[in-house]
Amino acid sequence: MCLDCGCSDIPEGIVKIHTHDHLHDHDHTHPHDHEHPHDHHHEHIALDSDRRTIAISQSILSQNDRLAERNHGYFMAKGISVLNVLSSPGAGKTALLERTMTELRDRLKSAIIVGDLATDNDAQRLRRSGAEVIQITTGSVCHLEAEMIAKALQQMHLDGVKLLAIENVGNLVCPAAYDLGENLRVVVFSVTEGEDKPLKYPVMFKTADIVLISKIDLAEVVEFNRELALHNIHQIAPQAKILEISAKTGVGMQDWCQCIEQSLQKSLAV
Amino acid sequence: MHEVSIIQSMLDIAFDQAESQGANQIHQLNLRVGAISGVVPEALQFAFNSCTEGTIASDAKLEIEWVKAVCYCPQCHAEFTPHDWVYVCPRCERLTHEIRQGRELQLVSLEVS
Numbered sequence: 001m002c003l004d005c006g007c008s009d010i011p012e013g014i015v016k017i018h019t020h021d022h023l024h025d026h027d028h029t030h031p032h033d034h035e036h037p038h039d040h041h042h043e044h045i046a047l048d049s050d051r052r053t054i055a056i057s058q059s060i061l062s063q064n065d066r067l068a069e070r071n072h073g074y075f076m077a078k079g080i081s082v083l084n085v086l087s088s089p090g091a092g093k094t095a096l097l098e099r100t101m102t103e104l105r106d107r108l109k110s111a112i113i114v115g116d117l118a119t120d121n122d123a124q125r126l127r128r129s130g131a132e133v134i135q136i137t138t139g140s141v142c143h144l145e146a147e148m149i150a151k152a153l154q155q156m157h158l159d160g161v162k163l164l165a166i167e168n169v170g171n172l173v174c175p176a177a178y179d180l181g182e183n184l185r186v187v188v189f190s191v192t193e194g195e196d197k198p199l200k201y202p203v204m205f206k207t208a209d210i211v212l213i214s215k216i217d218l219a220e221v222v223e224f225n226r227e228l229a230l231h232n233i234h235q236i237a238p239q240a241k242i243l244e245i246s247a248k249t250g251v252g253m254q255d256w257c258q259c260i261e262q263s264l265q266k267s268l269a270v
Numbered sequence: 271m272h273e274v275s276i277i278q279s280m281l282d283i284a285f286d287q288a289e290s291q292g293a294n295q296i297h298q299l300n301l302r303v304g305a306i307s308g309v310v311p312e313a314l315q316f317a318f319n320s321c322t323e324g325t326i327a328s329d330a331k332l333e334i335e336w337v338k339a340v341c342y343c344p345q346c347h348a349e350f351t352p353h354d355w356v357y358v359c360p361r362c363e364r365l366t367h368e369i370r371q372g373r374e375l376q377l378v379s380l381e382v383s
């Protein structure tokens with residue numbers, strides 16, 4: 001319905017009333033009222049009065065969430081446990097995965113998807129562990145999305161693979177919002193980054209299943225306050241299991257590998 | 271800055287809906303953004319301005335409703351509003367990670383013609 005005149009004409013715009021057909025060629029004043037028993041004709045032009053609301057109520061990430069669910073179903077069907085490894089750039093994700101896959105090599109067949117804005121340097125490093133590695137270069141995108149994982153999976157040979165690690169783009173902000181279909185979210189921060197990292201990036205830490213404190217071999221050199229760091233993690237992410245690790249010396253690797261194997265058993269049991 | 275990705279996903283939904291309902295122009299997009307969704311309203315606005323250029327939403331307004339976080343304490347079986355990023359129950363002082371509200375990133379409605 002036209003909002004200006006109330007007519008039920010095609011609601012294409014505001015009402016523009018045209019001039020009358022009859023002529024007023026006399027120049028005297030009109031002390032009397034005119035009567036207009038006829039309907040006015042008018043045309044509609046698209047303008048504000050036609051504004052209407054379309055109700056949507058849809059999560060903006062619903063497309064990603066649907067694809068993540070599909071990935072998750074695929075992983076379950078294949079009996080693969082999946083880690084989404086997140087940290088800021090330089091926290092030691094690649095070194096950690098390189099060592100992890102090497103340690104697990106005899107017990108678990110593994111694969112890795114690694115995301116970076118550019119270069120396949122990390123993929124080349126990770127291949128040394130013997131795992132199959134696919135590099136995703138995101139261009140300018142600062143995080144991995146479920147769709148990118150789905151596409152990478154098409155290029156992978158996952159028969160017999162029990163563990164898939166996804167090394168996300170180094171970024172403690174954006175990847176927090178994107179579910180990839182993983183079983184475990186592992187947030188890594190190194191002793192060189194400071195004890196207050198969880199306080200600075202709470203959204204990411206709140207999504208963590210495991211928090212890994214990496215480069216623990218450097219703790220003394222950088223005067224890392226371990227108690228304070230553990231306290232901060234617990235305050236922000238009370239749900240997270242905390243492990244301290246050094247990919248260089250191997251400290252904490254055993255607990256970490258055990259954690260991965262437990263997660264695998266759990267995902268197979270479901 | 272994943273706000274660009276967020277805005278693009280939002281516009282995908284908006285353009286689909288506008289087209290299917292025969293609209294020629296989008297005047298306003300109403301969005302609900304949670305306090306722990308991980309996006310910054312100013313960055314959303316910035317991304318919105320650049321992503322809508324030359325589209326049917328080029329003159330559209332982005333209206334953001336900010337949704338505060340609400341947590342749940344499993345011990346007290348009660349919801350509470352946290353004061354900061356440490357989600358501690360005001361009754362029993364237990365820490366919780368159960369979030370009932372605040373992760374929203376939702377396109378609520380469009381105003382079109």
